[in-house]
Amino acid sequence: MSVLSVRDLELDFGTLKVLRGVSFEVERGEVLCIIGPSGSGKSTLLRCVAYLEEHFRGNISVDGELLGRRRVNGALVPVSGRALRQVQGNVGMVFQQFNLWPHMSALGNVMEPLLVVKRMPRAEAQRTAMEYLEKVGVADKCDTYPDRLSGGQQQRVAIARALAMQPKLMLFDEATSSLDPELVTEVLGVMRQLADEGMTMVVVTHEMDFARKVADRVIFMDNGVIVEEGPPDIVLCAPREARTQSFLSLIMHEDALKESERGHRSAH
Amino acid sequence: MIEYDWRFDVIWDYRQVYLRGAQVTIALSLLSVVFATILGLFVALARQSRSRIVTFISSVYVEFLRNTPLLVQIFWIFYCLPVLVGVSLTAFWSAAVSLAVHFSAYIAEIIRSGIASIDRGQTDAAKILGFTYGQSMRRIVLPQALRRVLPPLVNIFADIVKLSSLASVIGVYDLMHSVNNTIMNTFRPLELYSALAVVYFVLIYPVAFAARRFELRMSRQ
Numbered sequence: 001m002s003v004l005s006v007r008d009l010e011l012d013f014g015t016l017k018v019l020r021g022v023s024f025e026v027e028r029g030e031v032l033c034i035i036g037p038s039g040s041g042k043s044t045l046l047r048c049v050a051y052l053e054e055h056f057r058g059n060i061s062v063d064g065e066l067l068g069r070r071r072v073n074g075a076l077v078p079v080s081g082r083a084l085r086q087v088q089g090n091v092g093m094v095f096q097q098f099n100l101w102p103h104m105s106a107l108g109n110v111m112e113p114l115l116v117v118k119r120m121p122r123a124e125a126q127r128t129a130m131e132y133l134e135k136v137g138v139a140d141k142c143d144t145y146p147d148r149l150s151g152g153q154q155q156r157v158a159i160a161r162a163l164a165m166q167p168k169l170m171l172f173d174e175a176t177s178s179l180d181p182e183l184v185t186e187v188l189g190v191m192r193q194l195a196d197e198g199m200t201m202v203v204v205t206h207e208m209d210f211a212r213k214v215a216d217r218v219i220f221m222d223n224g225v226i227v228e229e230g231p232p233d234i235v236l237c238a239p240r241e242a243r244t245q246s247f248l249s250l251i252m253h254e255d256a257l258k259e260s261e262r263g264h265r266s267a268h
Numbered sequence: 269m270i271e272y273d274w275r276f277d278v279i280w281d282y283r284q285v286y287l288r289g290a291q292v293t294i295a296l297s298l299l300s301v302v303f304a305t306i307l308g309l310f311v312a313l314a315r316q317s318r319s320r321i322v323t324f325i326s327s328v329y330v331e332f333l334r335n336t337p338l339l340v341q342i343f344w345i346f347y348c349l350p351v352l353v354g355v356s357l358t359a360f361w362s363a364a365v366s367l368a369v370h371f372s373a374y375i376a377e378i379i380r381s382g383i384a385s386i387d388r389g390q391t392d393a394a395k396i397l398g399f400t401y402g403q404s405m406r407r408i409v410l411p412q413a414l415r416r417v418l419p420p421l422v423n424i425f426a427d428i429v430k431l432s433s434l435a436s437v438i439g440v441y442d443l444m445h446s447v448n449n450t451i452m453n454t455f456r457p458l459e460l461y462s463a464l465a466v467v468y469f470v471l472i473y474p475v476a477f478a479a480r481r482f483e484l485r486m487s488r489q
Contacts, residue, residue, distance in 0.1 A: 093396045099389035117398040
C-alpha cells in the first residue's frame with residue numbers, strides 16, 4: 001500500500017491556478033524527488049500534503065487515511081481538530097527557512113513537540129531528543145540557541161525535530177536552498193542516510209546530483225502539472241518532454257556558472 | 269518672583285497622607301495592569317479570530333475605547349453601569365475596571381502587532397508537528413511576541429500609573445485625592461503639589477526606566 005496518494009489535486013490562489021490536477025503515489029521506502037522551475041507549484045504541493053494549505057480540491061491520503069477530509073455520503077467534507085492531526089501526525093516536514101523556534105535551544109526545539117504533542121515525561125523526551133540530535137550529528141550543540149548555529153546545523157536540528165515524532169513520511173521543501181554552498185553537503189548527507197534507512201521521502205530540490213543518486217523516481221513539474229515522471233536516469237538524463245529538456249539545460253548552465261565561480265574563488 | 273514663605277515641614281507632617289495615598293495608587297495601578305494585560309491578550313486573540321463576528325465586535329471594542337476620553341469612561345462605569353446592570357462597585361473597583369478596560373484596548377493593539385510580526389514559518393512548523401492552535405499560541409507565538417512588545421507594553425504600564433490619578437474624581441483616596449483633601453485643610457498647595465509630583469515621579473520613573481532598558485536590550489540583539 002502506498003504511504004502517500006495524491007489524486008486530482010487542484011489549488012487556486014484567487015484567480016491564479018497553482019495546481020491544476022496533480023496525481024501521484026509514493027510507496028513505502030521510496031524517495032521521490034520533485035524538480036521544476038520556481039512558481040511551478042512544487043512547494044505548494046508539499047504544503048498541501050502537510051495540510052498547511054487547506055483549500056485544495058481533490059484528495060490526499062497518508063498511509064491510507066484521507067487528509068483533512070471525511071467521506072460523507074460520497075462527498076468529501078473538511079475535518080479539523082484531532083481527526084486531522086492524527087493523519088497529519090504521520091507527516092514530518094523540513095522547510096527551506098528551517099523554522100526553528102528561536103526562544104528554545106537545539107535540544108528544546110526537539111523536545112518541545114515530544115512534551116506538548118506526545119505528552120512524554122521530561123526525562124524520556126530529553127533522552128529521545130538527544131538520540132535524534134546525535135543521529136544528525138549535532139548532539140554537541142544541544143544547549144545552543146538557533147541564532148548561534150550555522151544554517152547547516154539549524155537544518156539538521158530541524159530534521160531531528162521532525163524525525164523525533166516518528167513520521168511515516170518526510171517532506172523536504174528545498175531544504176538546502178538557503179544554505180551556503182559549503183553547508184549543503186552536510187544536510188544532503190543526513191537526507192541520504194535517511195533514505196538509506198528506508199524512510200519514505202518526498203524531496204523538492206534543485207540539487208540535481210542528489211536527485212540522480214538518491215531518488216527512486218523523479219517528477220518534473222511546470223505550471224501546476226506533472227510534465228514528466230520516471231526513474232532519475234530517464235527524467236534527468238534523457239527526458240522525453242521538451243519542457244524538461246529546456247529546464248535541465250538551464251539548470252546545468254547555472255551549475256556550471258556556480259562551479260566556475262567557486263573555481264575562481266579558490267584560485268584567489 | 270513673589271515673596272512666598274515656603275514651609276516644607278508641612279510635607280513631613282502629612283507624610284502619612286502620601287504614604288497611604290501611594291499605597292492606594294500602587295494597588296489600583298497593579299490591579300489595572302494585571303487585568304488590562306489579561307483582557308488585552310484576549311482581545312488581541314479575538315481580533316485574529318476566524319469568525320467575522322468576533323473580529324468585528326473586538327475591533328468595535330478597541331476603536332470605541334481608544335476614541336472616547338478615559339474620564340468619561342470612569343464616570344460612565346461609576347454612575348451608569350450600576351443603573352444598567354444593577355451591580356454597584358465601590359469607587360476603587362470602578363476606577364480599576366475603567367483603567368483595565370480602557371488600557372486593554374491599547375494593549376490589545378500592541379500584542380496584536382507583536383503576534384503579526386512572528387514569521388508564519390514558526391506556526392507552520394508547530395502545526396505540522398501536531399500542535400493545536402492554542403498550544404502553538406501559548407508555546408511558540410506568544411513567548412516570542414510578548415518579548416518583542418515588552419518595551420511599548422511597559423510604557424503603557426507607566427501611563428496606567430499616571431492616569432490612575434483620574435480615579436480621584438469619583439472619590440478614590442489615591443495619592444491625588446488624598447493630597448487634594450489635605451490642601452483644602454492646610455492651604456499649602458505649592459509645597460504639597462510639588463511633593464505630589466515628586467512622589468508620582470518616584471513611582472513612575474522606574475517603570476519607564478525598565479521600558480527603556482528592555483528596548484536597549486532588544487536593539488542589541
